[in-house]
Amino acid sequence: MTPRALCNTPTLFAFTAAFAFWAGPSFAAEPILVQSTTSTANSGLYDHLLPQFQEATGLEVRVVAVGTGQAIKNAANCDGDVLLVHAKAAEEAFVASGGGVSRTDLMFNDFVLVGPASDPAGIAGGEDVLAALARIAESGSPFVSRGDDSGTHKKERALWEDAGATPGDEAGAWYREAGSGMGATLNVAVGMDAYTLTDRASWISFGNKAAHRIVVEGDERLFNQYGVILGNPEACPSVNAEGGQAFIDWLLSENGQEAIASFTVAGQQLFFPNAPGHD
Structure with missing residues (x-):
């Protein structure tokens, strides 16, 4: 169809x-x-x-x-x-x-990185998205990707590459691909107490934030x-x-x-x- x-x-x-x-x-x-x-x-x-x-x-x-x-x-x-x-x-x-x-x-x-209030990677309040992603990878903190070749997914993949922390097959324990739209991906991230990248408009409009919040914003790379x-x-x-x-x-x-x-x-x-x- x-x-x-x-x-x-x-x-x-x-x-x-x-x-x-x-x-x-x-x-x-x-x-x-x-x-x-x-x-x-x-x-x-x-x-x-x-x-x-x-x-x-x-x-x-x-x-x-x-x-x-x-x-x-x-x-x-x-x-x-x-x-x-x-x-x-x-x-x-x-x-x-x-x-x-x-x-x-x-x-x-702009894009923003959102995550649980517990902030297991210790990145809340930062403005350097590459450092934040590197820290997520180093700590093995859960991260949910859209995984759907969307504009947000393309941006996320480019940021991981720039951070020198591109998730590989071994990342499966902490890096998950939702294969879904932004709303569904945010729901998965909230349910898993995981980080994710989202455009700000989708985040503001999202109605199931629970304890999630913006943890990194303001980096010019997030334009x-x-x-x-x-x-x-x-x-x-x-x-x-x-x-x-x-x-x-x-x-x-x-x-x-x-x-x-x-x-x-x-x-x-x-x-x-x-x-x-x-x-």
């Missing part, structure tokens, strides 16, 4: 509007399909953004929320019009392969950039290029960037717009 076929399943976030089209080019009635990372959907960002976009344009947007790696694969398989994810190197490779027209910075936030890409209609004739570009243009516009900045959960801003020309 392709992601377009998933449009009627519970994994899809669908939004419709009954407003008139905006003045401008005539857009096809086909919905815009966005292949997206999970953090933007699970945090509620689309619930906040899409009604505003639809009021302005009358266009319907449907979002398939999966890990970044899967979202890129889906778009490469021509199952999507717009790609909105957070793994810049993979995004640039996707564009270079001809899968996307171009990539543009959209917004950012988390999101990008937006239009699928290449030359490679995938099914791409709704007009509608997809309209959505991208709105996200990058002053109105779209302000809408991103105004989204908060528990009084905290989750995403910070940084499209070119809006810094």
Whole structure:
């Protein structure tokens, strides 16, 4: 089953509007399909953004929320019009392969390392994520990885490598791969009294924190950039290029960037717009 076929399943976030089209080019009635990372959907960002976009344009947007790696694969398989994810190197490779027209910075936030209040690795309050990961490995303290080729998983693997402490097969006793999304991975980490890496938006929105807390934050290596890409209609004739570009243009516009900045959960801003020309 392709992601377009998933449009009627519970994994899809669908939004419709009954407003008139905006003045401008005539857009096809086909919905815009966005292949997206999970953090933007699970945090509620689309619930906040899409009604505003639809009021302005009358266009319907449907979002398939999966890990970044899967979202890129889906778009490469021509199952999507717009790609909105957070793994810049993979995004640039996707564009270079001809899968996307171009990539543009959209917004950012950061990753944080969370762990149990008992803090068995003794890393709480630190700002050096590489030192913290090295200490987790040295102490054999439990760590749960998403293990799903998502943007967060890609970041985690890069950090382990930079820390010189890449978990190998022998790490199984303390390093576990959930093979799941961020919410499920956080639930596993809480249940195991384990550390894990998460984007801050997912952590703020997560409702089962128990005694877990942020133990390491503020390292510039934890910067988390999101990008937006239009699928290449030359490679995938099914791409709704007009509608997809309209959505991208709105996200990058002053109105779209302000809408991103105004989204908060528990009084905290989750995403910070940084499209070119809006810094």
